[in-house]
Amino acid sequence: MSIEALNITKKFGHFNALQDVSLEIPTGELVALLGPSGSGKTTLLRIIAGLEFADSGNVRFDSKDISDRTARERRVGFVFQHYALFRHMTVFENIAFGLKVRPRATRPSSENIRSKVQELLKLIQLEKLAQRYPSQLSGGQRQRVALARALAVEPSVLLLDEPFGALDAKVRQELRRWLRHLHDEMHITSVFVTHDQEEALELANRVVVMNEGRIEQIGAPDEVYNHPATPFVYNFLGNVNLFHGRIDDGKAYIHERETGHVVYVRPHLLDIDRRPNGGDHFRAKIKHINSAGPLVKVEAVTEWGALVHVEMSQDRFRNLHLLKDEAVFVIPKDVKVFEAREPQVKAV
Amino acid sequence: MAYRFWRVHAAKANFMGGAIALNPRAATLTASASSRATLESAAVRWTLIAVASLFLALFLFMPLAMVFVSAFSKGIHAYLASFREPDAQAAIRLTLLTAGIAVPLNLLFGVAAAWCIAKFEFIGKSLLITLIDVPFSVSPVVSGLIYVLMFGLQGAMGPWLVAHDIKIIFAVPGIVLATIFVTFPFVARELIPLIQAQGNDEEEAALTLGASGWQTFLRVTLPNVKWGLLYGVIICNARAMGEFGAVSVVSGHVRGLTNTMPLHIEILYNEYQFVPAFAVASLLALLALLTLVIKSFVEWQSKRQLTEDAENWSMETA
Numbered sequence: 288m289s290i291e292a293l294n295i296t297k298k299f300g301h302f303n304a305l306q307d308v309s310l311e312i313p314t315g316e317l318v319a320l321l322g323p324s325g326s327g328k329t330t331l332l333r334i335i336a337g338l339e340f341a342d343s344g345n346v347r348f349d350s351k352d353i354s355d356r357t358a359r360e361r362r363v364g365f366v367f368q369h370y371a372l373f374r375h376m377t378v379f380e381n382i383a384f385g386l387k388v389r390p391r392a393t394r395p396s397s398e399n400i401r402s403k404v405q406e407l408l409k410l411i412q413l414e415k416l417a418q419r420y421p422s423q424l425s426g427g428q429r430q431r432v433a434l435a436r437a438l439a440v441e442p443s444v445l446l447l448d449e450p451f452g453a454l455d456a457k458v459r460q461e462l463r464r465w466l467r468h469l470h471d472e473m474h475i476t477s478v479f480v481t482h483d484q485e486e487a488l489e490l491a492n493r494v495v496v497m498n499e500g501r502i503e504q505i506g507a508p509d510e511v512y513n514h515p516a517t518p519f520v521y522n523f524l525g526n527v528n529l530f531h532g533r534i535d536d537g538k539a540y541i542h543e544r545e546t547g548h549v550v551y552v553r554p555h556l557l558d559i560d561r562r563p564n565g566g567d568h569f570r571a572k573i574k575h576i577n578s579a580g581p582l583v584k585v586e587a588v589t590e591w592g593a594l595v596h597v598e599m600s601q602d603r604f605r606n607l608h609l610l611k612d613e614a615v616f617v618i619p620k621d622v623k624v625f626e627a628r629e630p631q632v633k634a635v
Numbered sequence: 636m637a638y639r640f641w642r643v644h645a646a647k648a649n650f651m652g653g654a655i656a657l658n659p660r661a662a663t664l665t666a667s668a669s670s671r672a673t674l675e676s677a678a679v680r681w682t683l684i685a686v687a688s689l690f691l692a693l694f695l696f697m698p699l700a701m702v703f704v705s706a707f708s709k710g711i712h713a714y715l716a717s718f719r720e721p722d723a724q725a726a727i728r729l730t731l732l733t734a735g736i737a738v739p740l741n742l743l744f745g746v747a748a749a750w751c752i753a754k755f756e757f758i759g760k761s762l763l764i765t766l767i768d769v770p771f772s773v774s775p776v777v778s779g780l781i782y783v784l785m786f787g788l789q790g791a792m793g794p795w796l797v798a799h800d801i802k803i804i805f806a807v808p809g810i811v812l813a814t815i816f817v818t819f820p821f822v823a824r825e826l827i828p829l830i831q832a833q834g835n836d837e838e839e840a841a842l843t844l845g846a847s848g849w850q851t852f853l854r855v856t857l858p859n860v861k862w863g864l865l866y867g868v869i870i871c872n873a874r875a876m877g878e879f880g881a882v883s884v885v886s887g888h889v890r891g892l893t894n895t896m897p898l899h900i901e902i903l904y905n906e907y908q909f910v911p912a913f914a915v916a917s918l919l920a921l922l923a924l925l926t927l928v929i930k931s932f933v934e935w936q937s938k939r940q941l942t943e944d945a946e947n948w949s950m951e952t953a
Contacts, residue, residue, distance in 0.1 A: 338839055358842045365843040371836035375858040385844035388854070440844055 288349050288443035288476055289314045290335060295344035297330055304330040305341070306500040312493075315474040317467075319487035322497035323523070328480045329448055331497070335478065336446050337361045348444070364437030364475075368449040370429045372421040378432050379417040382407055385440035407435040410469075427458040434466075447479035451486065463490055484524050488512060496520045518625045521551050528552045528595050539624050541569070542591050551623045554598040558618045559585060559607065568616045571595055573609060585609065587617065702920050706913035717914035725891040726899035726915070729807065733882075733895060734875040737814040741871055745822025746864070750856070752823075753830035754838070764827075770819045778816050779884025782809055805887030810895065813881040818874045825867030829860050862937030866930065873926045877919060 290312040297305040305327045312318050320328040333339035335346055337358035345354045353361055373381050382404045386395055395403065408414045411431035421429055430450065437445060450466070451459040467490055470477055481487050487494045488508040496503045496511060496519070504516040515521035530550040532541035539550050559573075571587035574594075578584075583604040585597045595617060599607075609615070674680075707714050717723060751757075752764060770778060784790050786803040796803060803809045837859070841851040857864070879897040886893045888902065896919055903912035 336843060338843070358839070359845055359847065361843075362845065363843060365840070367836055367840060369836060371840040373837055373840070373855055384841070384846070384854075388841070388844065388846040388850045436840075436844065 291347040293345045295341045303500045317470045317477045319491035319494045320480045321487040326497040327500040328497045364442035364445040366447040370433040382436045411435045445477040554596040556621045557597040563616045568618045571617045706917040717911035722891045726894045730896040737875045748823040749826035775880025779881035809885035813885045818871045821871035822867035829863040866933045
């Protein structure tokens, strides 16, 4: 089922949670709503689910306007940030809930409910824990039960609010892959909310970057990462160095007669060398080196006293034999220039 | 490598052993370090315990014991005879009837009020919360008088009631109304903080799964507050059976007709019939003790659920 949100506006008191937001999600996509807290991403998700109602604008499922329908009538699968499992019910009863509350005419027989729940328990690999209570499960297990419960009613849309937010890094990684796999098998239109750019870029087909109640950019992960539409997107999707300067004849000059242009360079798009090698460069002095991890992170002070962050491969680092307090040349490989507007997010 | 690890481990254990040896009680005390730090000296502790025990003995246990001593002062036959009296039986019946009507009604009202206050935002919410507390803050005698002023002969609705031959004051309906009023806040007060603390998540989950409002309430909200609800009902019942002031004003003290147990006890006492008075009183006291036992059990159960929830929560946020 495709989802359309058209010109959605929502206020909480004087706070503009969403301002004229429009979004189209084709059938079968896995979309991430990405943004900092307060960007309106969860509100948008809840409006799609019918747990919140927009002040103006429409929500459509398969081109049919369902703005006035309640959450109950919309039949979406919703996974809550803190799972919201029924604490007095076992895992089995939790998953069976959606089937058991159906009106008698459409309710499956208890035999059918049982086999359906068994099937879902198998899917989430928790068959042995069917009789446990939520308090006896780990965070990752609870999350999977919440997902199975949402899937039990066979929703045509799956909505997930910060699905991995409360889990530790390792479990998060596993669940992410598992969800990706699940989506590839079931092709159910899915939308998840996250503030973790890595999660959004890794999991989603399309990423919707939100900020202050508006959509900044919609695109495939590589598109938003490599071709950010606004300074906010550039900032939010990874670490970045900012240089103020001017544009002259298609060339960017940094730290010279500034005209309000801002040059953005990601740390891995800067190179360090002992010679200028004839290209564009500036001088800097190395302040700090962190070589733990796949990339070596170097912190240096520019000739005009600003901090600059550079990331390089371990190989490159070993070849250079960089030392602390050494004077080097910094060579930008690729930069992005935005005009005037100051970014809201501070550089790394 | 394994050997070395073991050595390090052993050394560490030795060090710990030394620490324990310095303070042998530290190992046996289950209390946390902070509570040990705030512990008073033995003299202070024993003095406080002695004062509290003495106070309890003088003002609680001895009077309670005296009720039973007086009730049995003429032997078991006299004690049992007190209950064979028709007036006593009528009083017991009326008390049970009153509680039987007031408690379920206040259960309904309390659940509805708590649900609406805890789950919804509306204008006049704080006024409603204040109103629920009125019976707590008003003297029971005033509560009784309110009904006399409303439904009494000289009251606002008096002439109309007389014209239609409806008797409320000095009759059973008045007693039931006054009891409902006085025991009004117990269930609601118990449930409001509980429902508020549990939030809306599970209800929202139930709705997205296709449950109706009624199904959500019965299957999700109610089971989550069942112990708090039971606690409120028990306290409400205890007060409904024991209420004296408000009921005294509206009852009219008609023997065998409008006397509840507390009123019956007072009349017997004023007539110097001590054994029957204390015998009926002992029944109320037993009821109170039973209530306390059930209450302790419920508290223990709900506490268990609370710690479970807390663990739940800490695991989620960990």
